[in-house]
Amino acid sequence: MSYCNRLDERDTFTYALVLLGYCLFLFPVTVSAQTLADGLGYPSGTKLIIVHADDLGETHAVNAAAIKALERGSINSASLMVPCPWFPEIADYATSHPDVDFGLHLTVTSERVYYRWGPVADADKVPSLLDKYRFFYHDWEHNQHINPKEVEIELHAQIERALAMGVRPTHLDSHQYRLIMNGKELFDVLLRVAHEYKLPVFVTRDWFADHPYLQQSLGPGDIVLDHTVTIGPEVPAEKWAEFYILELKNLKPGVTEFVIHPGFDDEELRAATRERSTWGSAWRQRDFDFFTSDQFRQILLQENIKLITWRDLAKMAARK
Amino acid sequence: MSYCNRLDERDTFTYALVLLGYCLFLFPVTVSAQTLADGLGYPSGTKLIIVHADDLGETHAVNAAAIKALERGSINSASLMVPCPWFPEIADYATSHPDVDFGLHLTVTSERVYYRWGPVADADKVPSLLDKYRFFYHDWEHNQHINPKEVEIELHAQIERALAMGVRPTHLDSHQYRLIMNGKELFDVLLRVAHEYKLPVFVTRDWFADHPYLQQSLGPGDIVLDHTVTIGPEVPAEKWAEFYILELKNLKPGVTEFVIHPGFDDEELRAATRERSTWGSAWRQRDFDFFTSDQFRQILLQENIKLITWRDLAKMAARK
Numbered sequence: 001m002s003y004c005n006r007l008d009e010r011d012t013f014t015y016a017l018v019l020l021g022y023c024l025f026l027f028p029v030t031v032s033a034q035t036l037a038d039g040l041g042y043p044s045g046t047k048l049i050i051v052h053a054d055d056l057g058e059t060h061a062v063n064a065a066a067i068k069a070l071e072r073g074s075i076n077s078a079s080l081m082v083p084c085p086w087f088p089e090i091a092d093y094a095t096s097h098p099d100v101d102f103g104l105h106l107t108v109t110s111e112r113v114y115y116r117w118g119p120v121a122d123a124d125k126v127p128s129l130l131d132k133y134r135f136f137y138h139d140w141e142h143n144q145h146i147n148p149k150e151v152e153i154e155l156h157a158q159i160e161r162a163l164a165m166g167v168r169p170t171h172l173d174s175h176q177y178r179l180i181m182n183g184k185e186l187f188d189v190l191l192r193v194a195h196e197y198k199l200p201v202f203v204t205r206d207w208f209a210d211h212p213y214l215q216q217s218l219g220p221g222d223i224v225l226d227h228t229v230t231i232g233p234e235v236p237a238e239k240w241a242e243f244y245i246l247e248l249k250n251l252k253p254g255v256t257e258f259v260i261h262p263g264f265d266d267e268e269l270r271a272a273t274r275e276r277s278t279w280g281s282a283w284r285q286r287d288f289d290f291f292t293s294d295q296f297r298q299i300l301l302q303e304n305i306k307l308i309t310w311r312d313l314a315k316m317a318a319r320k
Numbered sequence: 321m322s323y324c325n326r327l328d329e330r331d332t333f334t335y336a337l338v339l340l341g342y343c344l345f346l347f348p349v350t351v352s353a354q355t356l357a358d359g360l361g362y363p364s365g366t367k368l369i370i371v372h373a374d375d376l377g378e379t380h381a382v383n384a385a386a387i388k389a390l391e392r393g394s395i396n397s398a399s400l401m402v403p404c405p406w407f408p409e410i411a412d413y414a415t416s417h418p419d420v421d422f423g424l425h426l427t428v429t430s431e432r433v434y435y436r437w438g439p440v441a442d443a444d445k446v447p448s449l450l451d452k453y454r455f456f457y458h459d460w461e462h463n464q465h466i467n468p469k470e471v472e473i474e475l476h477a478q479i480e481r482a483l484a485m486g487v488r489p490t491h492l493d494s495h496q497y498r499l500i501m502n503g504k505e506l507f508d509v510l511l512r513v514a515h516e517y518k519l520p521v522f523v524t525r526d527w528f529a530d531h532p533y534l535q536q537s538l539g540p541g542d543i544v545l546d547h548t549v550t551i552g553p554e555v556p557a558e559k560w561a562e563f564y565i566l567e568l569k570n571l572k573p574g575v576t577e578f579v580i581h582p583g584f585d586d587e588e589l590r591a592a593t594r595e596r597s598t599w600g601s602a603w604r605q606r607d608f609d610f611f612t613s614d615q616f617r618q619i620l621l622q623e624n625i626k627l628i629t630w631r632d633l634a635k636m637a638a639r640k
Contacts, residue, residue, distance in 0.1 A: 060435070060591045085405040089434035089591065114409035115380070120454065124442040133481055134440065161453055268588035271380045271409065 036226065036255045039316040040308060047305045050225075050257045051291060052202075053078040054105055055175070057087035059115070061269035061281070065262040065288045067093060070100060074292040075262065077309050079105035079173050082158035083117045083136070088165070095166035101309035103171035103202075104162055106155050106190070108146075108178055110136035115272040121157035126150040140178070148185045155193045171310035173202035184213035191217055200314055202257060204228045221320070223313050226254030231287070233278045240286045241295065248299045255308065262288035356546065356575045359636040360628060367625045370545075370577045371611060372522075373398040374425055375495070377407035379435070381589035381601070385582040385608045387413060390420060394612040395582065397629050399425035399493050402478035403437045403456070408485070415486035421629035423491035423522075424482055426475050426510070428466075428498055430456035435592040441477035446470040460498070468505045475513045491630035493522035504533035511537055520634055522577060524548045541640070543633050546574030551607070553598045560606045561615065568619045575628065582608035 037046050053066045057080045067090075069075040080090050080102055094102045108129055110116045116135045119126050123134050128147040131137050140146065162169060172194050174180050179190040180203065194201040204225040208215045218224060235243045247258075263269050263284030273280040290296060300307070357366050373386045377400045387410075389395040400410050400422055414422045428449055430436045436455045439446050443454050448467040451457050460466065482489060492514050494500050499510040500523065514521045524545040528535045538544060555563045567578075583589050583604025593600040610616055620627070 060588050064587070064591070085435055085437060088436050092434060114412060115405055116408050117405060122442045122444040124444070133484055164453055264587070266587050267384070267584070268380050268586070271384070 036223070036313070036316075037253070039320070040312055042306065045253045047251045047253055047303065048255045048308045049251070049305055050077050050255070050308060050310065051075040052257050052259055053262050054173075054259055055081060055261060055263075056090045056102075056105070057081040057084040059084075059263070059269055059272050060086050060089065061264040061266050061272075062086075062262070062284065063090045063093070065264045065284065066090075069262050069288060069292050072292055074296065075260065076307050077101040077103070077170075079103035079171070080162065080167065080169075081105045081107045081175060082162050083107050083110075083120050085117060087162075091162065091165040091167050094168075098168060101170050101311050102167065103173055103199075103310055104159060104167075104169045105173055105175050106158055106179060107175040108136055108151060108154060109139065109176055111138055111176065112272055113138070113275040119154050119157065120161050121150075121154045126154050129154060140182070146182070146186065148189045151179065151186055152189045152193060155189065159193070159197055169197075169199060170314055171200045171202060172197075180207065180214070181211060184217060187211075187214060188217050191222070200310060200317060202310075204257065221317065223317055225257050227252060227256040228259055229256060230259040237282065237286060241290050241293070244290050244296070245299060248296075248303055248305065251303065251305060255313075258291075260287045260291055262291060264288065356543070356633070356636075357573070359640070360632055362626065365573045367571045367573055367623065368575045368628045369571070369625055370397050370575070370628060370630065371395040372577050372579055373582050374493075374579055375401060375581060375583075376410045376422075376425070377401040377404040379404075379583070379589055379592050380406050380409065381584040381586050381592075382406075382582070382604065383410045383413070385584045385604065386410075389582050389608060389612050392612055394616065395580065396627050397421040397423070397490075399423035399491070400482065400487065400489075401425045401427045401495060402482050403427050403430075403440050405437060407481075411482065411485040411487050414488075418488060421490050421631045422487065423493055423519075423630055424479060424487075424489045425493055425495050426478055426499060427495040428456055428471060428474060429459065429496055431458055431496065432592055433458070433595040439474050439477070440481050441470075441474045446474050449474060460502070466502070466506065468509045471499065471506055472509045472513060475509065479513070479517055489517075489519060490634055491520045491522060492517075500527065500534070501531060504537060507531075507534060508537050511542070520630060520637060522630075524577065541637065543637055545577050547572055547576040548579055549576060550579040557602065557606060561610050561613070564610050565615070565619060568616075568623055568625065571623065571625060575633075578611075580607045580611055582611060584608065 037044065037048060042048060053069065053075045055062050056066050056078050057063065063086055066075065066078050070078065080087060082104060094100065110118065118135045119129060123130060128145060128150050129136055174190060179186045190201060200223040202225065203214055203218065204227055206227050229247045231243055261279055261284050263281065265281045265285035269281040269284065277283065357364065357368060362368060373389065373395045375382050376386050376398050377383065383406055386395065386398050390398065400407060402424060414420065430438065438455045439449060443450060448465060448470050449456055494510060499506045510521060520543040522545065523534055523538065524547055526547050549567045551563055581599055581604050583601065585601045585605035589601040589604065597603065
């Protein structure tokens with residue numbers, strides 16, 4: 001082999017490596033749609049859903065509705081807001097029901113007006129997260145500086161409180177998608193904390209187009225769901241069931257998380273959410289009503305939709 | 321005047337001063353029972369009461385019941401728990417109803433089990449007040465070390481948050497009487513903070529026998545109520561009205577604060593207080609029911625009992 005030939009071979013190898021690196025950059029080897037279903041032992045084309053309740057711990061009315069729906073089997077996964085006043089109630093339930101699929105709904109905002117909460121970490125260690133009354137910000141202004149190091153401190157504090165109180169989370173997600181949709185720095189904090197605690201994070205490839213940094217940061221060991229469905233303010237109250245039925249009938253193969261917000265439309269929830277109707281008390285009652293209805297169960301059977309949980313996904317990932 | 325005479329005069333003067341000091345030590349010149357009624361412009365022997373609701377801010381059901389009773393005129397004073405999740409709701413009401421007699425119910429415990437709260441101050445500045453989950457302690461053990469300096473930091477933080485949110489308190493009192501009944505050091509902190517903000521503190525001479533340090537610490541400018549009435553767990557539910565009626569019929573002259581705990585016996589309050597019935601949901605509904613009843617109003621008329629507020633007392637003290 002001449003020196004030139006060796007050089008050529010090295011060049012070809014280097015070129016291949018560069019190409020591979022570029023491809024990995026564009027299409028990181030996350031656990032793909034097909035791989036998730038395969039890994040769970042389902043045939044190709046199977047439609048799998050997680051019916052996931054958000055915001056447990058925020059109010060009693062949300063805890064009570066979620067517990068009722070979980071016990072009926074109507075929802076099969078949920079996540080808990082550690083900084084919220086009713087977290088001890090749902091933590092108590094979680095510790096006495098260790099098989100229930102509970103994650104942590106990591107929370108860095110306090111979006112209501114008449115009912116609020118602040119950090120689990122020392123307030124003086126997370127000043128960029130707090131308003132002048134030392135609650136989490138109601139909302140973030142465009143381009144508001146949120147210090148990623150402070151977010152990391154707060155996420156650790158939330159997870160450590162949950163663990164200390166006996167909760168064994170199956171996954172992490174982000175309240176109001178704050179740590180998903182607000183740039184690479186905050187997403188990287190979320191991902192780093194998730195890796196540290198060996199917990200999957202709720203991410204779906206539906207979000208990659210608008211937030212390409214998600215795909216750049218995710219690695220081959222990270223679980224990525226195929227799709228997510230959540231109802232929005234554009235759906236009028238009388239079309240609630242119709243929206244979900246259509247989504248279920250048009251469901252794509254792979255794993256889809258339905259992010260829902262069940263709650264009981266009672267005095268507490270009406271008062272806690274009264275400043276706006278979006279994600280309010282009647283909204284949450286409608287979610288509870290649809291997902292505990294016979295209609296919902298029948299559609300799952302009709303459409304041959306299977307229910308899976310984050311515990312199933314985490315077990316699958318651990319086997320790899 | 322001889323030197324001896326002058327010495328004698330000085331001796332007599334010194335003796336009088338010592339005697340006065342001793343008398344002041346034993347009987348400090350607080351604003352007395354008679355003086356309070358006199359100062360308010362009522363004839364000697366008048367029976368005056370403050371009907372005071374505790375624990376506003378703790379839950380929505382307590383806020384809603386207190387607001388309803390205040391607007392009916394059935395209660396005429398209340399105090400707010402700043403560290404609690406529903407404080408923003410009652411602070412909003414207080415700022416839009418600046419004439420209502422609201423004090424701050426300074427809070428250093430979180431006595432419930434399924435629903436909890438922590439400090440307003442930075443958690444790392446008040447470690448002796450916090451349990452392993454960084455909530456205020458559910459309860460204090462006998463001889464537990466509570467650092468008075470940390471209590472002072474926390475009280476400042478609570479008052480500053482209330483002021484920042486627009487509340488203009490008329491008085492201070494202590495949730496679960498923690499800062500009254502737990503020794504001179506904590507009471508002195510409460511009194512020092514009250515003086516700093518020029519606010520009266522709820523103290524009654526009923527407590528002097530069991531807690532003599534109260535009388536030692538109080539000065540001539542401090543308001544001291546004559547009596548207080550609060551219902552206890554020894555009263556069965558069916559004797560609720562009977563207890564209050566008897567107390568009102570046997571009321572002594574001077575100023576008496578009825579410390580009551582109105583609330584609506586609904587899903588939220590039942591869940592928040594479910595670990596024990598004392599000061600629970602049904603208890604609070606009974607208080608609401610009695611103090612908003614026609615029977616209560618009739619007894620006030622029959623017994624010629626007058627209603628006063630902390631605002632009246634503070635104005636009187638300011639005139640002195």
